[in-house]
Amino acid sequence: MNTPRDELRARLLALGFDDVRFVRLGAVEGRFLRDWLGQGMHGDMQWMERSVEKRLDPQQVLPGAKSAVLLGVNYWPGVAEAATKAEQPVWARYALYSDYHDTLKPALVAAGRVLEDVCGLKGTEYRYYVDTGPVVERGWAARAGLGFIGKNGMLISRRHGNWLFLAAVLTTLDLEPDEPVRAKVGDGEQIGLLCGKCTRCMEACPTGAITQPGVVDARLCISYQTIENRGFIPRELRRKIGTHIYGCDVCLEVCPWNRFAQQGRRVLLEARDGVAALPLRELLELTPERFAAVFKGTAIKRVKLAGVLRNASIVAANAGALDCLESVVRLAAHDLPMVRAHAVWAVFQLTGKVRATELLASAKAAENAAEVLAEYAASENDGR
């Protein structure tokens, strides 16, 4: 006989979610998050500090909350994108869709209606979040058996690999929970539960950002530096960024659990196929109008034009893209010091000191920002 829980799951799956699991909300073990924040590993993401109490206590988010419905949307396209030219910028796979915060929202509104319909809930008795809310979806998702938390700190599903967007609906309903992933060593909240002796993600990380199993130091992480950091990227990390222009999937890509990933239905997602094909030179020459048109509706717009120009300069240098040199030199005279500084670094990396000094002579003569002049000085002194 179908219980309301079965009906709920079936109707939520019918909305296009690829996985639906239930968890009972108890106290959240906050030591890990507090230690991580205490060590400053969140970099400049101050909002994480501000929301920590709410994140750990669902009652502060929804008084009377008893359960959560965890919803997964698989974004694995079925095949890895074909490798292209060495200088082709690499985008985090999730960025090649319209912003999932927006595209999942209508389905979450519909999920709320399903809860009202099947369980008789009122609109005030549930709240939904996609990634942005003060909730700790990943820990709940592990407890709900949606997957386990790997040594790369990501939720890993046996059916969807590392490729899940997560959303959560908190509710005052007392839903019978699903079983967490079990292994001999513990339950679903244990870091690396099904990793065994594997350490591939830790070894593959270009910057050594996974400092311990499950602990990612955001300050070293390419995803953080290319997306969340809106200012200067530390010079010592720039070479290690390689051709990652927005985000990084290295620690996800290498995970052997991906071999079980099924292609996502992607009914709630909208692919933006053109983004991955954008040539580096076009990115370096983006105008505000073109940026707005190309990235409208994507998560990439959050880094703004300046972020893309900064990151593209780093990619040009790391790819040795001499065919883009003229564009990078032009950026050394951009309006924003942050863009100018990274362009200066890139020109020095691409050509060496003597040629860079010639190419940048007029930009340097016009330069008056201390941080950009410091970039010239550092590049002139770094021995290349």
Ligand code: SF4
């Ligand atoms: S996203 Fe990239 S840089 Fe960050 S931890 Fe994973 S492999 Fe390292």
Ligand code: SF4
């Ligand atoms: S790559 Fe290996 S260690 Fe890393 S999350 Fe996957 S299984 Fe675990």
